[in-house]
Amino acid sequence: MKRNFLSISVAGAVMALSSLTVLSAGSVASASSLTSVKFVYDFPGPDMEIIPVVVAQKEGFFKANGLNVSVEFPPTTSSTTQLLTTGSGDIGFITTSDMAVAVQAKAPVISVANYSMSNNWGLFAKPGSTLTLAALKGKKIFSWGDTWTNAMIPFVLKKAHLKASDITIVTGSNDTPLLMKGTIDFTTSTTNYAIPGITEATKSAPVGIVGAAAGVPNVPVWVYAVTHNYANQHGKNVRAFLKAIKAATIWASNHQTKAVADFMAAYPKSGYSKFYSTKGWALTVPLLTNAAGKYFVQTNKQWTTLATALKSVKLLKSVPAPSTYYTNKFLP
Amino acid sequence: MTKKKLLLNIFGPILSVVVLVGLWQAIVVWGNVAPYIAPKPWDAIKAVTSNWSTLAPLTWWTIKETVYGYLTGALLGAFLGVVLNKIPLMQRVLYPLLILTQAIPIIALAPPLVMILGFGVMPKVVIVAWIVFFPVTVSVLDGLNHVDKDLMTLAKVFGANSLRRFVVLEMPAAITQLFSGLKIGATYAVTGAIIGELAASSGSSLALYQRSASGSLDAAGVYGTTLIMTAIGIIWFLLVVGAEYLATPWQRRSTARQWRRGAKPVLTNN
Numbered sequence: 001m002k003r004n005f006l007s008i009s010v011a012g013a014v015m016a017l018s019s020l021t022v023l024s025a026g027s028v029a030s031a032s033s034l035t036s037v038k039f040v041y042d043f044p045g046p047d048m049e050i051i052p053v054v055v056a057q058k059e060g061f062f063k064a065n066g067l068n069v070s071v072e073f074p075p076t077t078s079s080t081t082q083l084l085t086t087g088s089g090d091i092g093f094i095t096t097s098d099m100a101v102a103v104q105a106k107a108p109v110i111s112v113a114n115y116s117m118s119n120n121w122g123l124f125a126k127p128g129s130t131l132t133l134a135a136l137k138g139k140k141i142f143s144w145g146d147t148w149t150n151a152m153i154p155f156v157l158k159k160a161h162l163k164a165s166d167i168t169i170v171t172g173s174n175d176t177p178l179l180m181k182g183t184i185d186f187t188t189s190t191t192n193y194a195i196p197g198i199t200e201a202t203k204s205a206p207v208g209i210v211g212a213a214a215g216v217p218n219v220p221v222w223v224y225a226v227t228h229n230y231a232n233q234h235g236k237n238v239r240a241f242l243k244a245i246k247a248a249t250i251w252a253s254n255h256q257t258k259a260v261a262d263f264m265a266a267y268p269k270s271g272y273s274k275f276y277s278t279k280g281w282a283l284t285v286p287l288l289t290n291a292a293g294k295y296f297v298q299t300n301k302q303w304t305t306l307a308t309a310l311k312s313v314k315l316l317k318s319v320p321a322p323s324t325y326y327t328n329k330f331l332p
Numbered sequence: 333m334t335k336k337k338l339l340l341n342i343f344g345p346i347l348s349v350v351v352l353v354g355l356w357q358a359i360v361v362w363g364n365v366a367p368y369i370a371p372k373p374w375d376a377i378k379a380v381t382s383n384w385s386t387l388a389p390l391t392w393w394t395i396k397e398t399v400y401g402y403l404t405g406a407l408l409g410a411f412l413g414v415v416l417n418k419i420p421l422m423q424r425v426l427y428p429l430l431i432l433t434q435a436i437p438i439i440a441l442a443p444p445l446v447m448i449l450g451f452g453v454m455p456k457v458v459i460v461a462w463i464v465f466f467p468v469t470v471s472v473l474d475g476l477n478h479v480d481k482d483l484m485t486l487a488k489v490f491g492a493n494s495l496r497r498f499v500v501l502e503m504p505a506a507i508t509q510l511f512s513g514l515k516i517g518a519t520y521a522v523t524g525a526i527i528g529e530l531a532a533s534s535g536s537s538l539a540l541y542q543r544s545a546s547g548s549l550d551a552a553g554v555y556g557t558t559l560i561m562t563a564i565g566i567i568w569f570l571l572v573v574g575a576e577y578l579a580t581p582w583q584r585r586s587t588a589r590q591w592r593r594g595a596k597p598v599l600t601n602n
Contacts, residue, residue: 076543076546077547078543078546079546081549082368082369082549085368085369086369098547101547101548101549102368102549104548104549105367105368105548105549105550106366106367106368107366107368107549140534145540145543145544145547146547147544147548150544150547168534168535169534169535170451170532170533171532171533171540171543172443172446172451172531172532172533173443173531173532174443177447178446178447178532181447183447183450183451
């Protein structure tokens with residue numbers, strides 16, 4: 001779902017170390033009065049979706065809520081939940097499908113807020129290509145190999161009336177060069193990552209089929225999550241974190257140029273250009289609120305829809321009560 | 333080999349594996365480690381046996397990548413070792429390049445290889461060969477550089493041409509060293525195949541199965557896949573050890589068997 005896994009991983013490791021160093025140096029004076037919280041991102045390196053956290057750090061929203069938040073980057077795209085359960089992180093950023101499989105594996109985690117409110121995942125192709133569900137047969141489709149992509153592809157096949165053997169799934173660490181070279185026909189991603197990436201490489205917007213048009217359930221993609229233990233013992237921190245993040249998200253939505261500048265300053269070696277981050281954040285902002293303009297709010301319906309959908313493609317064995325997945329009690 | 337030594341050779345490794353598995357079990361049980369973080373050894377084995385119909389073709393694919401890459405790397409490495417020994421100028425020119433090839437992180441090499449060679453078996457074969465050839469080249473070169481100079485002179489005096497000297501003196505002298513390189517390569521070969529699979533694979537592979545299991549917090553599946561990968565590496569290593577046993581009889585006997593010496597076997601009537 002995100003680009004150039006290898007280079008970003010290396011950059012992420014460097015960034016994580018340097019950000020920790022900067023944070024620890026800069027917060028010596030105020031460290032005693034602030035509560036430390038470790039935020040674990042969903043990807044081994046920073047990208048524009050982390051902007052609300054960066055803005056909350058840089059523009060003082062965390063400090064105003066009594067928090068000193070440090071950012072950790074996981075070693076792989078699927079280790080955030082494990083880092084939370086082992087106590088290496090306090091608040092995590094994961095996909096809703098990660099949340100669903102974590103609950104199935106009896107990992108004691110719970111989603112405390114939606115990050116995005118709708119499903120902007122889909123298939124993308126080079127500008128000028130023909131991309132329809134009918135055109136998928138016999139094609140090479142790129143996958144990041146993450147749980148979300150694994151969960152979504154069966155829905156696309158179902159809608160296209162195809163079997164898994166009708167397409168070739170190519171799993172790798174960077175889709176854009178393969179797409180440009182024609183080694184793959186289509187890639188899978190979300191709009192806020194695919195459009196900036198392909199546009200930057202080709203100077204024109206890609207073609208894509210997204211969300212319902214691709215046959216995927218309309219559910220939020222990313223959530224903030226904590227362990228039950230952390231929620232019970234440090235509910236105050238969770239509430240303060242979400243309050244700060246909400247204020248930062250609104251600020252970053254209203255001051256997009258400054259928000260991206262904050263991100264670029266915090267992670268100058270992220271591997272992403274200003275163009276990519278600016279376009280990506282602009283495409284992310286509309287995803288952050290629901291139809292009523294509200295941030296974060298989770299519903300029974302979204303979790304039941306997701307669990308039912310994942311059960312239908314055999315990624316879940318059963319559909320548990322939606323309350324198993326989430327709580328809205330920490331929302332500001 | 334004495335009976336005591338034989339028993340030690342058989343039961344020593346078994347004991348060390350039993351201790352390792354026991355330690356693993358103890359850490360998981362006494363450390364109260366959640367099953368989605370680390371499984372008990374038996375659960376990891378069960379994850380393999382119960383999914384064997386899925387894992388078997390993936391395992392076979394990884395074995396093929398490992399074997400093809402290993403054989404390519406071993407042949408290339410041995411050939412390069414001989415060439416560098418025979419042509420000193422080549423040694424001066426190529427040796428720094430050989431070191432350079434090993435300084436390139438394999439993980440950085442994999443994506444460009446995929447771009448050039450596609451998603452099939454080829455990039456994995458190249459990565460494995462890349463890992464294997466260097467220890468083999470260095471070992472062969474070392475072996476050839478340390479052939480007894482007096483023996484070489486003596487053979488020359490008796491009229492042995494360079495091919496004869498190579499076959500009779502240099503090759504046997506280098507073969508022990510060659511097997512050292514081959515054994516090092518054998519342990520790393522499977523790692524190369526897995527790195528290649530992670531860089532890009534069409535369809536499925538052991539590495540992607542493991543990544544998918546990790547994404548589903550199926551730690552038993554992750555550890556089970558690791559057991560398979562480890563088994564491939566160990567079996568391959570043992571095969572090389574077996575080949576070494578057969579190829580270097582002088583390491584076990586100080587004299588050649590009678591039939592090799594051309595003498596008639598002594599028949600006894602007892």
